[in-house]
Amino acid sequence: MSDTTNRPQAATAEPVSTGSPGSSGKSLALAKNDSSLVGERGKTAISDIVVAKIAGIATREIDGVYDVGGATERVVGKVRDVLPGTATSTTQGINVEVGELQAAxxxxxxADYGVAIHQLAAAIRRNVIAAIEQMTGLEVTEVNVTVHDIHFGDDDESVDEEPRVQ
Incomplete structure (x- = not known):
């Protein structure tokens, strides 16, 4: 008889590489071992709105991002800013899908004019992934960045000019 049959197997805490670009490979291990999103004593569910807010704040932190959202979302955001009792939406321009262990x-x-868009997108991707994985323990499978427009610095100055006719 072998003495290994009654010996309990040791659980490993080594990170499982997920293969997703920009991921450190530790997120799946965190989600399974450290944060206990799904455990023997219960389950932690993280709402889509929570992940969307984290992603929105992380996106706005990056230099070179003038605004977040497409044209329609930005117009609605400007109207919301003018109305009393309303606040700017941190989820404007952010769409998420959240599962039990992963988020997309x-x-x-x-974007601001003059910024290298490919580097801007990479910086947004890194910051969003880091923020979501650190705060929620979810593995971020992908971050898709769509650049809808370029903002020129002189666009704001044209509003402040004196009228040509008095």
């Missing part, structure tokens, strides 16, 4: 994010932005 779509981000729509307006």
């Amino acid at each position: 994010v779509d981000v729509s932005i307006v």
Whole structure:
């Protein structure tokens, strides 16, 4: 008789590589071991709106992002800013899908003119992934960035000019 049959197997805490680009490979291990999103004593569910807010704030932190959202979302956001009792939406321009252990994010932005868009998208991707994985323990499978427009710095100055006719 072998003495290994009654010996309990040791659980490993090594991270499982998920293969997703920009991921450190530790997120799946965190989701399964450290954060206990699904455990023997219960389940933690994280709402889509929570992940969307985290992604929205992380996107706005990046230099070169002028605004978040497509044209319609930005117009609604400007109307919301003017109305008393309303606040700017942190989820504007952010769409998420959240599962039990994973999340996918779509981000729509307006970039500042002169910024390298591919580097801006990479920076947004890194920041969003880091923020979501750190705060929720969810593995971020993808962050898709759509650039809807470019903002020129002189666009704001044209509003402040004196009228040509008095």
